[in-house]
Amino acid sequence: MLIVFVFLVLPIILSLALSFTDWNALNWKFHFVGLHNYRFILATGAFWQVIGNTLFLTLVYTVLLNVLALIIASVVYRMKQRIGSLCKSAMFLPNLLAPVVVGFIWLLMYQYSNGIINKILGSFGVGKINWLGSPHLVLPSISVTCVWFALGYYLMIYIAGMTTIPKELYECADVEGANGFQKFFKITLPMLAPSITINVILSTIGALAIFEEPMVMTNGGPGNLSETLGLQIYHMAYTKLNQGAALATAMFMIILALIIAFAEFAILKRREDIY
Amino acid sequence: MSKHRPAKLKASGRPGRIFVYVYTILTALPLYFVLINAFKSNKDIKRNPFIITVKTFTLEPIQRAWKLLRYPTTFANNLKLLIISTIFLVAFASMAAFAISLTRGRFLKKYYSVTIGVMTLPFTLAMVPLATIMKTLGLNNSYLGTSFVYAACTIPFAIFLYCGHIKTIPKEINEAAMLDGCSLMQTYWYIYMPLLKAATGTVVILRSVFFWNDYLIAYVTLSKVSMQPLMLTLYSFASQRLSSFDLLFAGTLLASLPIIILFVSAQKYFVGGAMAGAVKG
Numbered sequence: 001m002l003i004v005f006v007f008l009v010l011p012i013i014l015s016l017a018l019s020f021t022d023w024n025a026l027n028w029k030f031h032f033v034g035l036h037n038y039r040f041i042l043a044t045g046a047f048w049q050v051i052g053n054t055l056f057l058t059l060v061y062t063v064l065l066n067v068l069a070l071i072i073a074s075v076v077y078r079m080k081q082r083i084g085s086l087c088k089s090a091m092f093l094p095n096l097l098a099p100v101v102v103g104f105i106w107l108l109m110y111q112y113s114n115g116i117i118n119k120i121l122g123s124f125g126v127g128k129i130n131w132l133g134s135p136h137l138v139l140p141s142i143s144v145t146c147v148w149f150a151l152g153y154y155l156m157i158y159i160a161g162m163t164t165i166p167k168e169l170y171e172c173a174d175v176e177g178a179n180g181f182q183k184f185f186k187i188t189l190p191m192l193a194p195s196i197t198i199n200v201i202l203s204t205i206g207a208l209a210i211f212e213e214p215m216v217m218t219n220g221g222p223g224n225l226s227e228t229l230g231l232q233i234y235h236m237a238y239t240k241l242n243q244g245a246a247l248a249t250a251m252f253m254i255i256l257a258l259i260i261a262f263a264e265f266a267i268l269k270r271r272e273d274i275y
Numbered sequence: 276m277s278k279h280r281p282a283k284l285k286a287s288g289r290p291g292r293i294f295v296y297v298y299t300i301l302t303a304l305p306l307y308f309v310l311i312n313a314f315k316s317n318k319d320i321k322r323n324p325f326i327i328t329v330k331t332f333t334l335e336p337i338q339r340a341w342k343l344l345r346y347p348t349t350f351a352n353n354l355k356l357l358i359i360s361t362i363f364l365v366a367f368a369s370m371a372a373f374a375i376s377l378t379r380g381r382f383l384k385k386y387y388s389v390t391i392g393v394m395t396l397p398f399t400l401a402m403v404p405l406a407t408i409m410k411t412l413g414l415n416n417s418y419l420g421t422s423f424v425y426a427a428c429t430i431p432f433a434i435f436l437y438c439g440h441i442k443t444i445p446k447e448i449n450e451a452a453m454l455d456g457c458s459l460m461q462t463y464w465y466i467y468m469p470l471l472k473a474a475t476g477t478v479v480i481l482r483s484v485f486f487w488n489d490y491l492i493a494y495v496t497l498s499k500v501s502m503q504p505l506m507l508t509l510y511s512f513a514s515q516r517l518s519s520f521d522l523l524f525a526g527t528l529l530a531s532l533p534i535i536i537l538f539v540s541a542q543k544y545f546v547g548g549a550m551a552g553a554v555k556g
Binding site for chain 2: 071093098243
């Protein structure tokens with residue numbers, strides 16, 4: 001337990017405290033500078049761009065991931081044992097890869113002149129698309145990558161949640177003549193409410209911290225159009241060597257994470273209670 | 276249920292199944308491309324990345340990536356980190372869970388719920404001060420130090436899992452052991468640990484993947500090039516050779532294959548364990 005304190009809790013507390021100082025991470029000397037670091041990051045125009053990117057990525061990622069995982073889980077759950085578990089394993093496999101590896105794989109998929117996606121599109125007569133270079137496509141492209149990577153894990157949680165739903169409910173619905181959609185919306189969704197709450201909150205916090213994939217795929221570019229908060233902190237701390245700014249940005253991230261997580265929790269909890 | 280399923284449902288289930296098949300294939304495609312293109316020359320990949328023939332098959336990219344990754348060294352580094360961190364994780368987490376479950380220490384329980392909260396926060400938050408703390412303690416550039424960080428990041432969830440499993444063990448077993456004169460440590464080691472094998476298996480396999488694949492923690496704590504694990508080496512070599520598709524494919528394959536093999540050989544623990552954690556959460 002002491003280890004968790006020294007190597008995880010203490011640094012986070014220090015992050016908060018030291019974000020108000022001119023600390024340079026080389027030794028323990030620092031001076032209190034008040035809100036200077038916060039004013040500094042707010043003054044750089046890129047900051048709101050980064051916040052916007054992160055929020056966009058979080059929204060697309062969370063929604064796409066959970067909707068897809070729910071739909072797929074409800075289908076896979078009713079599949080025949082063998083083919084169902086084959087599909088599950090195949091979808092889980094990307095989850096075993098390192099985010100860095102995922103980044104490189106998709107870099108090769110998206111690549112402009114010889115990338116595999118453009119080659120496939122080319123064989124259908126579609127012109128080349130600059131997936132990672134065009135301002136409108138870069139964030140959606142990265143979102144697809146992240147969803148591809150994470151889906152298997154969330155799928156497993158949803159399927160696990162489904163095994164706790166009593167079979168009798170579905171039998172009842174069958175007797176009453178409900179169709180697949182009605183069963184999904186009236187039985188599966190309400191009964192899965194706790195799993196949904198966990199998954200939505202976990203995926204939001206996960207999305208806010210996404211960092212390795214954009215680092216490998218675009219390193220924040222073009223310009224800073226795919227720079228996320230996590231990547232920004234990494235850049236500030238290790239390329240620009242501005243520790244104060246990195247810590248202040250980290251504080252923005254934690255505040256954003258807490259606000260969103262609590263809002264989601266409140267909303268989803270109310271939904272759980274209604275059912 | 277499946278035998279007496281009404282005709283109506285069958286009809287409405289088909290688009291769903293087709294959707295899942297298509298999605299599964301789309302998911303598997305990038306992995307397929309990595310697998311086949313790791314054994315082709317750069318020219319052949321650019322000409323036709325979709326299939327592999329006997330004529331285009333070559334081991335050369337794998338051999339070159341092997342050298343560039345300094346594979347034997349980095350693989351050993353990864354393995355060392357993995358083993359030390361796993362031992363720390365299992366030992367500390369199981370003991371802590373044992374203490375939390377069997378004693379009525381209120382402080383421990385409070386502290387435990389705090390760490391569970393902290394666990395959900397991204398590591399980026401702790402990164403900068405952590406590096407300096409490590410340097411002050413003389414633990415930077417040492418596998419011991421890095422393993423401490425790995426363990427710290429994963430212990431809360433492991434305690435959570437162990438506590439869930441300990442609850443299913445009847446308290447009478449503990450009382451019987453006490454009556455027979457078992458010390459606390461003996462009860463832990465001879466009675467609880469064997470019963471908690473399933474939880475240990477889950478923790479080990481689930482977290483091995485995390486340890487193996489980590490980039491950020493290793494980046495922050497290990498600056499010496501000769502000590503760096505696979506992902507750091509992969510990143511530094513691959514980000515300079517973005518146009519050599521063959522090397523990138525071969526490098527990613529080499530870096531991920533060991534953990535995939537581990538997963539496949541221990542799959543039953545892994546999937547079952549992920550589920551156990553999810554349902555109780």
